[in-house]
Every structure is written in C-alpha cells, then in structure tokens.
Amino acid sequence: MSTSPPLTAESGRMGAGAAGMLAVLCGAIFLEGVDAAMLNIALPSIRAELGLSTTTLSAVVSAYVLAYAGLMLLGGRVADIYGKRKVFLTALAVFLLFSGLGGFATEGWMLLTARFVTGAAAAFMTPAGLALISGSFPEGLQRNRAVLIYAGTASAGFSLGLVIGGLLSAVGWRWVFFAPVIVSAILLVAGLKLIVENKESIAPRQRFDIAGAVTLTGAMLLAAYTLTRLEHATGELSWTIATAGASAVLWLAFILIERTSRAPLMRLGIFRSASLVRSNLGAMLFTGAFFGFQFIVSLYLQELLGWSAFETSLALIVIGMDAILAPLLTPLLVERFGNGRVVLGGFAFAVAGYALFLGMGLDWTYAAMLPSTILLGLAFSLGYGPLTIIATEGIAENEQGLASGLVNTSFQFGAALGLSAVSAVGTLALGDGDSPSERLEALRTALLIPVAATAIGMIIMSFGRSRCADASCRLQAG
Structure with missing residues (x-):
C-alpha cells in the first residue's frame, strides 16, 4: 500500500487515485447523513410494528445523537494517534454490522x-474521513475543492435522506x-483498495490519555443528553439540572486533566486559533437554525396543513x-472571494430564507414556501x-483529526440545541391554546x-472576513 497521497503536482487537479479515495470518503459521509434522516421518516412504521412507546421511540433517535456527539472528539484524537x-x-x-442488527x-x-x-x-468515522482529506490534499486549491465536495455531499445526504x-x-x-x-x-471493499494515508500525518504513538478520554466522553454524553431533555424541563426540571451539573463537573475535571497530562487527549492550545473558535461557533448556529427550522416545518405541514410525511x-x-x-x-466562489466572504453569503441567504417563512399561513401553498x-x-x-x-486551516497535520x-x-451539538430551543419556545408560546391559529402563531414565534x-x-463570522487582495491569499483565508 502506498503511504503518500495520490495527487498530481502543479496542476491542482486530482489524480485518479485521489478522486477514487475522495469518492469513498464522500460515500461514507453521504451514508451517515442519509442514515440519520431516513430513520426520522420511518419512526411511525417502526412504532406500529414493534409497539414502542413514545419515550422509547424518542430514545431510539436520541441514542444515535448522544453517541455521535459524545464520542466525536475522542474519535478524532484516536484517528490522529492510531491512523x-x-x-x-x-x-x-x-x-x-450494527445497522444490520437494527434491521x-x-x-x-x-x-x-x-x-x-x-x-x-x-463519531469515529466522520472525523477520520475529514482528516484523511485534510492530511492528503495540500492546503489551498486542492484541499478546498476536496473539502467542498465532501461537505456538499454530507449536507445533501441529509436532505435527500428524507x-x-x-x-x-x-x-x-x-x-x-x-x-x-x-x-x-x-x-468498505473500495476503501481497502483506494484509501491511502500520509504517515507524516499520524501523531507519534504515545501513552493514551485514559482519564481524559473517560471524563471527556462522560461530559459530552451528559451535555448532549441535557440538551435533548430541555424541551421536557418543565416536567423533569430537577433531573435536567442534575445532568447539566454533572456535565459541568466532568468538563472542569477534563480541563484540569488536560492541563497536567504529559500526553493530553486534546491539546487546549488548539483553541488559540481564532478561526477554529469562530468557525465552530458558526457551525453550531448554522446547523442549529436549520434543524430547528426543519422541526417547525414538519409540524406546520403535517399537523396544520395535513400533508403526509412523504409529501413533507x-x-x-x-x-x-x-x-x-x-x-x-x-x-469557484471561494477562489474568487475567499472562504470568509462565501460563508457570509451563506448566512445571509439563511437569514432571508427563515425570515420569509415567518409569513406562513393556514392557506399557504407549496409555491409560497418555495422561495425559502x-x-x-x-x-x-x-x-x-x-x-x-476554516475550522481545519492552519492546524498541524497531526491534529487534523x-x-x-x-x-x-x-x-x-448545534442540531441538538436548535431542536430543543424551538421546541421549548414553541411550547411556551402556545401555552394552553390548541386552535389552528394559536398553534400557527406559536410556530411563528419559535x-x-x-x-x-x-x-x-x-x-x-464577519470578524474573520479575509482582507487579502490576491487570490492565493483568499483561498486560505478564514
């Protein structure tokens, strides 16, 4: 097996080997997005056949989110150390194997x-896949193209999964x-043949930070669980406060462990990268808004307009x-304007799309919602x-994972927070009302x-807008 990335040199174009590896990685992230979205549509059928309670049905969805969010950082670091x-x-x-068990x-x-x-x-597959791209394609035009194709495939997987x-x-x-x-x-068969890794991107083998791994995973799992319980806080407030408090304690323990560990699971100095911090905050808000919007639209179309799940x-x-x-x-837009300006354009379109949907009514047709x-x-x-x-630019190769x-x-976490926030606000806005007009107004508030x-x-994200004048600088600007 080759240990260097199969790229062409000066042209900026991918070789056949690079394109094949990227296709496998894109297939995996598309599969992850499709898998998460498909289950949401299938829940009523699952309940009908297995006779599951609402609590168990909700837990089936939450189990995936809790494991995914709680183990993601651990997965990324394990990929850095073990390849x-x-x-x-x-x-x-x-x-x-376990998708088959579910079937x-x-x-x-x-x-x-x-x-x-x-x-x-x-949680282990996703950061390893993105890190393979970041570590195999040289920073600049090639990596930008590869990551944009990969990220576009990921978001399309969720959309088409419905x-x-x-x-x-x-x-x-x-x-x-x-x-x-x-x-x-x-x-898997294609990946065994096509995926190669630059061994320079593997961190030196070191003693594994077991204490950091345990506290981090516990903190993330409890934090994710707390977020999924926010919409039920009025009924189980003490339990929600307890899980939030336990998560906070574990986060503090993790920080203390990482500051004193000789081989930390997560080097805290990575947060000195302003672009990394800024892009992570942007990612949380971006996906949180969309998942919250999707939840609102699903209720609006199915409960108020009477559409089926498939029509939705x-x-x-x-x-x-x-x-x-x-x-x-x-x-092409990134090459011309830079990552920062393109991201701002994406946020501007999102603000406009959500704002337009505030005019939703009980007599709306599909044409009315199409602009959004x-x-x-x-x-x-x-x-x-x-x-x-932006989140991975300027980061050392052995910390790309x-x-x-x-x-x-x-x-x-943005997705979990967005869902909980719109659910809680919508419930509070509705109060004791139950008429179609009152439910519509509650959805507008949410x-x-x-x-x-x-x-x-x-x-x-506007604070990170590139001020570079030449195209090569813009390509690497956050």
Whole structure:
C-alpha cells in the first residue's frame, strides 16, 4: 500500500487515485447523513410494528445523537494517534454490522443498542474521513475543492435522506437499516483498495490519555443528553439540572486533566486559533437554525396543513440542491472571494430564507414556501463547506483529526440545541391554546430562533472576513 497521497503536482487537479479515495470518503459521509434522516421518516412504521412507546421511540433517535456527539472528539484524537485509514475502515465495518442488527430488531432494546453503536461508529468515522482529506490534499486549491465536495455531499445526504427514507419506508421500514448495510459493504471493499494515508500525518504513538478520554466522553454524553431533555424541563426540571451539573463537573475535571497530562487527549492550545473558535461557533448556529427550522416545518405541514410525511420530505428536497452547487459553484466562489466572504453569503441567504417563512399561513401553498427552500439550498451550498475548511486551516497535520472532530461536534451539538430551543419556545408560546391559529402563531414565534441564530452567526463570522487582495491569499483565508 502506498503511504503518500495520490495527487498530481502543479496542476491542482486530482489524480485518479485521489478522486477514487475522495469518492469513498464522500460515500461514507453521504451514508451517515442519509442514515440519520431516513430513520426520522420511518419512526411511525417502526412504532406500529414493534409497539414502542413514545419515550422509547424518542430514545431510539436520541441514542444515535448522544453517541455521535459524545464520542466525536475522542474519535478524532484516536484517528490522529492510531491512523486515520485504520480508524475510518474499522468504524465503517462496525457501522455496517450494527445497522444490520437494527434491521433485524424485534424489541426496543435491540434498536436502542443498534443506534447507539452506529452513532459511536459514525463519531469515529466522520472525523477520520475529514482528516484523511485534510492530511492528503495540500492546503489551498486542492484541499478546498476536496473539502467542498465532501461537505456538499454530507449536507445533501441529509436532505435527500428524507426522500429516500420515505421511499424505503413504503417498501418496509427494515430497509432503512438494510440499505446502509449494502452501501457500507461496497464502500468498505473500495476503501481497502483506494484509501491511502500520509504517515507524516499520524501523531507519534504515545501513552493514551485514559482519564481524559473517560471524563471527556462522560461530559459530552451528559451535555448532549441535557440538551435533548430541555424541551421536557418543565416536567423533569430537577433531573435536567442534575445532568447539566454533572456535565459541568466532568468538563472542569477534563480541563484540569488536560492541563497536567504529559500526553493530553486534546491539546487546549488548539483553541488559540481564532478561526477554529469562530468557525465552530458558526457551525453550531448554522446547523442549529436549520434543524430547528426543519422541526417547525414538519409540524406546520403535517399537523396544520395535513400533508403526509412523504409529501413533507418532497417539499424540502429543493434544499438538496447543494449536492450539485457545492462541488460545482462554491469552489469557484471561494477562489474568487475567499472562504470568509462565501460563508457570509451563506448566512445571509439563511437569514432571508427563515425570515420569509415567518409569513406562513393556514392557506399557504407549496409555491409560497418555495422561495425559502431555494434560499436555504443556496445557504447550505455556500456555508457548510467553507465553514469546514476554516475550522481545519492552519492546524498541524497531526491534529487534523482533533480539529475535524471539533467542527463535527459543533454541527451535532448545534442540531441538538436548535431542536430543543424551538421546541421549548414553541411550547411556551402556545401555552394552553390548541386552535389552528394559536398553534400557527406559536410556530411563528419559535421560528424567530433560527432567524436570530443565523443573524448572530453572521456577525461572528464577519470578524474573520479575509482582507487579502490576491487570490492565493483568499483561498486560505478564514
């Protein structure tokens, strides 16, 4: 196996080997996005066949998010130390096996186990995949193109997963689990042949920071769990406060451990990178706003307008235009204007899209909501990829896995926070009301959260706007 990245030199174009490796990595991140989205559409069918309670059904979704968010940083650091290729392929194999277990589930605990382990596998696979790109493609034009294609594929996976989930659920909900098994197997075989790794990007083998790993994972899991419980805080306030407090204690313990450890799991000095901090905050706000918006739109279309789940997924498919625009248009815009300016454009489109949807009414047609979905498709095309680039630029090669884990964690926590925030605000705004007009007004109030989040994100990212005049400087600007 070659140990150097299969790239062409001066032209900036990818060689066949590089393109093949990128295709496998994009296939994996597309699979992860599709897998997460498909399950949401299949939940009613799963409940009908297995007779699951609402609490268990919600836990099936939460189990994946908790494992994914809680183990992401650990996954990134393990990839740095033990090798991105090895970690990526191992995690993909685990993803395959436990997705299959979910398809054979006959009890709720089997689904919970399958989703938790699948989420854990994704937490190791995702930062390893992004770090393989960052460590294999030279910083600048080649890496920008590769990351933009990768990020566009990731966001498209979630958008198209809603439709794919609807189609598979019509055949049988178990295919929501079996289809990823087939795709994972193909990717695993291709990955064994096509994925190579520059050994210089592997951190020197060192004593593993067990104490840091345990406290970090516990802190992340409890923090993620607290976020998922925010919408139920009025009924279980003491439990929510307890988990938040326990998470805070573990975070403090983790910081103290990392400051004194000779081989820290996460070098705290990485946060001296202003672009890394800024892009992670932007990532949280960007995805938090979108996931909150999607939750609102799902309730609006299905509960107030009477649309089916499949019709709802088709209504949102326009947002998936980023699958085409992100790899084709965004690299040209980044080359011309720089990552910072392109990200600002993405946030501006998002603010406009959410604000336009504030006019939703009980008599709205699809044509009335189409401008918002188009604007959000443009927002993801311009925002997701450049945010990812900014988060990993200027970071040492042996910490690319850590930086990749950080930004992906921010995306996941943003999603959890956005969902909880709009749910809590919508519930508070509705109060005891239950008429269609009152429910509509509550949804409009909740929609202010995505509008505010993207506006704040736009302000944060504006501080990092590149002031470079020449194109090569702009390409690397955060």
